[in-house]
Amino acid sequence: GESVGLHLPTLSVQEGDNSIINCAYSNSASDYFIWYKQESGKGPQFIIDIRSNMDKRQGQRVTVLLNKTVKHLSLQIAATQPGDSAVYFCAENIYSGGGADGLTFGKGTHLIIQP
Amino acid sequence: DTGVSQDPRHKITKRGQNVTFRCDPISEHNRLYWYRQTLGQGPEFLTYFQNEAQLEKSRLLSDRFSAERPKGSFSTLEIQRTEQGDSAMYLCASSPTGANVLTFGAGSRLTVL
Numbered sequence A: 001g002e003s004v005g006l007h008l009p010t011l012s013v014q015e016g017d018n019s020i021i022n023c024a025y026s027n028s029a030s031d032y033f034i035w036y037k038q039e040s041g042k043g044p045q046f047i048i049d050i051r052s053n054m055d056k057r058q059g060q061r062v063t064v065l066l067n068k069t070v071k072h073l074s075l076q077i078a079a080t081q082p083g084d085s086a087v088y089f090c091a092e093n094i095y096s097g098g099g100a101d102g103l104t105f106g107k108g109t110h111l112i113i114q115p
Numbered sequence B: 001d002t003g004v005s006q007d008p009r010h011k012i013t014k015r016g017q018n019v020t021f022r023c024d025p026i027s028e029h030n031r032l033y034w035y036r037q038t039l040g041q042g043p044e045f046l047t048y049f050q051n052e053a054q055l056e057k058s059r060l061l062s063d064r065f066s067a068e069r070p071k072g073s074f075s076t077l078e079i080q081r082t083e084q085g086d087s088a089m090y091l092c093a094s095s096p097t098g099a100n101v102l103t104f105g106a107g108s109r110l111t112v113l
Helices: none
Strands: A010-014 A019-024 A032-038 A045-051 A056-058 A062-067 A072-077 A086-093 A109-114 B005-007 B010-014 B019-024 B031-037 B044-050 B055-059 B063-069 B075-079 B086-097 B108-112
Touching: A010 A019, A019 A109, A032 A062, A032 A072, A045 A056, A045 A062, A045 A072, A072 A086, B005 B086, B010 B019, B019 B086, B019 B108, B031 B075, B044 B063, B075 B086
Parallel strands: A010 A109, B010 B108
Antiparallel strands: A019 A072, A032 A045, A032 A086, A056 A062, A062 A072, A086 A109, B005 B019, B019 B075, B031 B044, B031 B086, B044 B055, B063 B075, B086 B108
């Protein structure tokens, strides 16, 4: 299937503001979505996930929204902090019931926090 | 447990040489994955293991690439006759069976001159 894509390569926000990172996917069979954060020189780090039978899920300072009608996923980060500066990837999987056979990642959005 | 470990972190080699990367997953994780990431792109799936069995290989994994997990613990990824296009970050990840969330290592960066 098609890989997951992102709308913006770079997003710059003021410290303390809320950030919204968007992701569009094309595979309507995708059943499971994850947001990862990758800091420079490090591997991707899990942030939050959501299944296709949900439209919203909240974590600590983060919220993921899923709109299956338009195949759109977003990550909202509240009160951004300098430590939030990183590249954010959305990833999708066709949940087989046996676990992840491999995630398909988008290209990433580089979030820059301005002081 | 210290998470997923990869070695070496950086490797510079000349075109045509062979390189090998090692991954030590989280000890209780029986699934192990290899991904490749080029600059500015998201990780691309290469292959994964369930214990010692290699269950899926991407078309990106050419015949110059071979991955093994002989005892169902650590894994190696070997690239033979390296080409400049092989320059990338090679990421290893692991998970328990049935889990969708992968835990990634810090990666092994390969530069082919």
